[in-house]
Amino acid sequence: MLSFLGSVQLVLIYFSLVLELYELHINCGGKEREFNGSKYEADEDVGGPAKYFAVNNWAFSSTGSFTDNKNPKDNFIVTNASELLLNDALLYTTARISPISLTYIVYCLLTGSYTVSLHFAEIMFTSDRNHTGFARRVFDVYIQEELVLKDFNIVDEAGGAWKAVVKKFPLVDVRSHMLEIRFYWAGKGTTRIPSPGTYGPLISAISVVPNFHPPLEGEKKISTGTVAGIVVSIAGLIFFVLGFLWWRGYLGHKNTMDQAPWTDLTGLDLHTSSFTLTQIKVATNNFDAANKIGEGGFGPVYKGLLSDGTMIAVKQLSSKSKQGTREFVNEIGIISALQHPHLVNLYGCCVEGNQLLLVYEYMENNSLARAxxxxxxxxxxxxxxxxxxxxxxxxxxxxxxxxxxxxKIVHRDIKATNVLLGKDLHPKISDFGLAKLDPEEKTHLSTRVAGT
Structure with a gap:
C-alpha cells in the first residue's frame, strides 16, 4: 500500500513539474545564493565516486576517485575564499569537481529552446608563484550529448586564476523534458600540480533559462483542480482493482487450508545460504520437465545451472509435508553444519511464498538405486x-x-535411493533427517532422527 501511495505521489509530482518547470539555476558545490536577480539552488551534497544525487528537478552524478589523494572523500566540493578578486565573488567561492566525469541532469523541463550558461572560475590554482604556475586544467563539455567545448581551460578563457568566465549556449533544444550537461576529463593537463586531487572538470554554477515566453497562470495549463481530479480518478481505479484482486484471493486473502506449513519461515535465520525463487527458476529453466532427475516422497528433484557455472540439484518439497516449522529450521541447521567427503553438500534453500526448495550439489550419476x-x-x-x-x-x-x-546423528533410512554417485562414482549419503518431510501416505518407514 505504501508503494501504491508513493506511485500516486509521483504521478502528482510529474504532472505539476512537467507543467511548470522552465527555468533553473544551480550554485554547484555551494549554498543557495542570489545572483543577478535569480535564486541559485544549493548543491551541497558531498558526492563521491559513482555517486548519484537527486534533488527536486535535477540530479548530478560523479564518476571516478582521486586515487592519488590521501583524503579522496573531501575532494568533490572545492571551497576557497582566500582571494576574493571576483565580482559577485560568493557565487564563485565554491565549485564541484570530479576526477573523470561530472554530469548534471535537469528533468521535467517544458519542451522548447533554452539558453544554458556555464559559470567557471579557477579557484584551486591560486597564482603564478613557483610551481603552481605550471598547473593546467583541461576538460571537455557536452550538452545533450553534443561536444560544445573541446580542451577547455578555465584560466586561458578567463585570463587567469580567480577570474570568472561564463560560456553561453543560446540554442539548446529540449524535446524529451530532459537536459543533460556533462563535464569530462580526457586525460589532458596536469594531475599533481599544484597538489594531488586538483585535476578534472570543475564547474561553479549552471543557469538554464527559456528562449520562449513561459505560460502565464492559467494559460495552456491544466489547473491544480484538474490535476487533482486526474490523480484521484487514477487512485480510485487502482483501489478498485486491488480490492477486486484481494476479494478473489490473489493478494493474500487465501484460505489457510491452501497454505503450505512453511509459509511462516520467511524472516527466520535458516543458518544457510539463501536463494531467491527467481534464481532457482532461471537455473532450472522454470522447473522444466526436461531437467527433472528424480521424484521422491518429498517431491520432485531438478538439475540446474547457476550463473557462476555451478551445477545444482533442487528439491521441491511437497506442500503435504507434516513437519513442524521450527523442527525443520533446526534440521536445516544440522545439515548445513555437516561437512564430509561422503555426505552430500547442502548449498542453501529458498523459502518464498508457498515454495520450499533445497539446493544441493549436483551428483552426475544420480542414485545407487538407479545405477x-x-x-x-x-x-x-x-x-x-x-x-x-x-x-x-x-x-x-x-x-x-x-x-x-x-x-551425533543416526540416519535410519540408509538405502540405495539415498546414496548418490558423483562423476567418478564417488558415493555420498543424502536425505538424512529429511525423511521426516515425506508425506505420511507415501512412506511406511519411521524416519525420526535419533540423538546420540
Missing part, C-alpha cells in the same frame, strides 16, 4: 572393486555421522 535397478539404459556396469569402494564410502559417511561429527 543398479533403474531402466536398462540408465544402469551402470559396476565391477566388484567399484562396488567395494561404494560400500566403504557409505560406511565412512555413517561412521562420521555416528561417531566423528560434533552432532
Amino acid at each position: 543398479l535397478f533403474g531402466p536398462e539404459e540408465c544402469q551402470l556396469k559396476l565391477d566388484w572393486r567399484t562396488r567395494h569402494k561404494i560400500c566403504v564410502g557409505i560406511a565412512k559417511g555413517l561412521a562420521y555421522l555416528h561417531e566423528e561429527s560434533r552432532l
